[in-house]
Amino acid sequence: LTLPPCDFTVFGGTGDLALRKLLPGLYEQERRGQLPAGTRIIGVSRSPLDDARYRDLVSQALFDHVAEDHLEAGALHRLMTRVHHLTLDAGSAEGWDALHGLLKRDGEEVVRVYYLAVASDLFGPICDRLDDLGLVTPQCRVVLEKPIGSDLASSRRVNDAVGHVFEERQVFRIDHYLGKESVQNLLVTRFANVFLEPIWNSRWVDHVQITVSETVGVGGRGEYYDKAGALRDMVQNHLLQLLCLVAMEPPTHVGGAVGTAEDAVRDEKLKVLRALVPLTGPDVDRATVRGQYSSYGEELGHPSTTETFVALRAEVQNWRWAGVPFYLRTGKRLGRKESTIDVAFKEPPHAMFPDSEGVSTPNRLTIRMQPDEGMQLHLTAKHPGPGGIRLHPASLGLTYADTFDERSPEPYERLLMDVMRGIPTLFMRRDEVEAAWGWIEPVLERWQDTAVEPVRYHPGTAGPAAADRLLAREGRAWHGSE
Numbered sequence: 001l002t003l004p005p006c007d008f009t010v011f012g013g014t015g016d017l018a019l020r021k022l023l024p025g026l027y028e029q030e031r032r033g034q035l036p037a038g039t040r041i042i043g044v045s046r047s048p049l050d051d052a053r054y055r056d057l058v059s060q061a062l063f064d065h066v067a068e069d070h071l072e073a074g075a076l077h078r079l080m081t082r083v084h085h086l087t088l089d090a091g092s093a094e095g096w097d098a099l100h101g102l103l104k105r106d107g108e109e110v111v112r113v114y115y116l117a118v119a120s121d122l123f124g125p126i127c128d129r130l131d132d133l134g135l136v137t138p139q140c141r142v143v144l145e146k147p148i149g150s151d152l153a154s155s156r157r158v159n160d161a162v163g164h165v166f167e168e169r170q171v172f173r174i175d176h177y178l179g180k181e182s183v184q185n186l187l188v189t190r191f192a193n194v195f196l197e198p199i200w201n202s203r204w205v206d207h208v209q210i211t212v213s214e215t216v217g218v219g220g221r222g223e224y225y226d227k228a229g230a231l232r233d234m235v236q237n238h239l240l241q242l243l244c245l246v247a248m249e250p251p252t253h254v255g256g257a258v259g260t261a262e263d264a265v266r267d268e269k270l271k272v273l274r275a276l277v278p279l280t281g282p283d284v285d286r287a288t289v290r291g292q293y294s295s296y297g298e299e300l301g302h303p304s305t306t307e308t309f310v311a312l313r314a315e316v317q318n319w320r321w322a323g324v325p326f327y328l329r330t331g332k333r334l335g336r337k338e339s340t341i342d343v344a345f346k347e348p349p350h351a352m353f354p355d356s357e358g359v360s361t362p363n364r365l366t367i368r369m370q371p372d373e374g375m376q377l378h379l380t381a382k383h384p385g386p387g388g389i390r391l392h393p394a395s396l397g398l399t400y401a402d403t404f405d406e407r408s409p410e411p412y413e414r415l416l417m418d419v420m421r422g423i424p425t426l427f428m429r430r431d432e433v434e435a436a437w438g439w440i441e442p443v444l445e446r447w448q449d450t451a452v453e454p455v456r457y458h459p460g461t462a463g464p465a466a467a468d469r470l471l472a473r474e475g476r477a478w479h480g481s482e
C-alpha cells in the first residue's frame with residue numbers, strides 16, 4: 001500500500017509528549033521504512049527555534065528515548081531532513097501565515113495531520129485558525145491528546161469546537177493504552193480462541209480486577225496533574241477502555257479503514273460504558289477510595305487534596321455481567337510498575353477431593369500488559385505423590401519475550417501509523433469519551449461535595465489500606481502478580 005506524503009504538524013512540538021513519545025515513534029517508523037515518501041514533520045511551539053536548533057532538540061530526544069540498538073545513523077539522518085519548526089503561539093493571531101506558507105503544497109496530494117499535544121482549551125481556537133487559513137480539507141486529520149476537557153460539559157465544548165471544523169471521521173482521539181500490543185492481544189485472546197467465550201460471563205466469572213500501578217510520581221507534570229488527579233488522568237480513559245475491552249460483546253469484525261465498518265469495536269465499547277451502573281451520592285463513598293502519596297505536596301511545592309491513587313468498584317448492568325464486580329485501581333509512586341487484568345473465575349460447583357477440603361484455588365486468567373507482556377492461566381493440579389489427592393496451584397504461562405522474536409512496538413508507533421493510514425479503530429469516538437465522562441462526573445461531584453480528603457499512603461507501597469478493605473468487605477483481595 002503506497003501512502004501519499006504526510007505533513008505531520010505537532011502543536012506542542014517541544015513538549016514532553018512530542019519529544020518523549022511522538023518523535024521517537026516517528027523515528028521507529030522511519031527506521032522501518034514506513035514513513036510515506038515526501039513526509040514532513042513540523043513541530044509548532046512558542047519557542048523561538050529555527051529548524052537547525054529544533055533538529056538538535058529532536059536528536060537529543062531520540063538519543064534519550066530510543067533504544068540504543070535502534071539508533072541508526074541513516075535513519076536518524078533521513079528523519080532529520082523531514083523535521084521543521086515553526087514558532088507560533090496558538091493563542092495569538094501571529095505566525096499563522098508562516099504555517100500556511102509551509103503547509104501549502106500546490107498540486108500535490110498530501111495528507112495533513114494536525115496533532116494537538118496542547119491543553120484542550122486550545123483545540124477549538126487552533127482548529128478555527130486552520131480552517132480560516134483554508135488548511136482543512138477532507139484529507140486532513142486531527143489528533144487529540146487526552147484529557148479532552150475536565151468534565152462532561154467541558155469535553156462537549158471541546159468536541160463541539162473541533163467538530164465545527166472537522167468531521168468525526170477525521171478526528172483521532174488518542175488513548176495510548178489502546179496502542180499497546182498486550183491490550184490489542186486482549187481482543188485476540190477473547191475472540192480468536194473458542195474456549196474462553198463460553199465462560200466469560202457472570203455464570204463463571206466471580207470478578208475482574210484491573211490494576212495500573214506506577215512507580216513514578218508526578219515529576220515535572222505537577223501543574224497539569226494537580227488539576228486533573230488520578231480519576232481524570234487514568235480512570236476516565238485508560239482503565240475504562242480496558243474495562244470495555246474485557247466486558248464488550250464480540251464485535252462483528254475488527255479493523256478497517258475510514259468509511260468501512262471500523263466502528264464495530266467502538267460500538268461495542270460504547271454499549272459497555274452505557275451499561276455501567278451509575279455511581280452517585282452515598283454509593284460513591286462506599287465504592288471508591290481516594291489516596292495521595294505522602295510526599296506529593298512536597299514534590300508539588302504546595303499542599304494539595306488531589307488524588308494520586310484511586311480504587312473503585314464498578315458494575316456492568318447487562319445480561320452477561322450483572323452482579324460481577326469490576327475492581328479498578330491505579331496510582332503513582334506505588335511499589336511496582338505493573339498493569340494487569342485479572343479475570344477471577346468461580347469455585348468449581350462441587351468439591352470432590354476429600355484431602356483438599358478447604359483448599360481454594362479458583363481459576364484465574366492474568367493478562368500482564370506491562371512489563372513482561374504475557375498471560376497466565378492459574379489452574380489447579382494434583383500435587384505429586386502417593387496417597388490421597390492433594391490439590392496444588394499451578395499455572396500455564398505465555399510471555400511475549402519467549403514466544404516472539406519481534407519486540408512489541410511502542411503504542412505511539414502503532415497509533416501514529418494508524419493516523420497516517422486513516423484507521424480509527426484504536427481511537428476513541430466522541431460518544432465514548434462523553435459516556436466515560438458521564439459516568440465519572442458524579443464521582444468527582446460527590447468527592448467535591450463531601451470534601452473528601454485523600455487518604456495518605458507511603459511511596460513504594462501498594463497504596464492505602466482502604467483499597468484492600470474495598471475488596472475484603474466482599475471476601476476478596478487484590479491479586480499480586482505471579
Ligand code: BG6
Binds near residue numbers: 214233234339
Ligand atoms: C498517561 C498519564 O496517559 O499515562 C500519565 O497521563 C501516566 O500520568 C501514563 O503516567 C502511563 O502510561 P504507561 O504507558 O507508562 O502505563
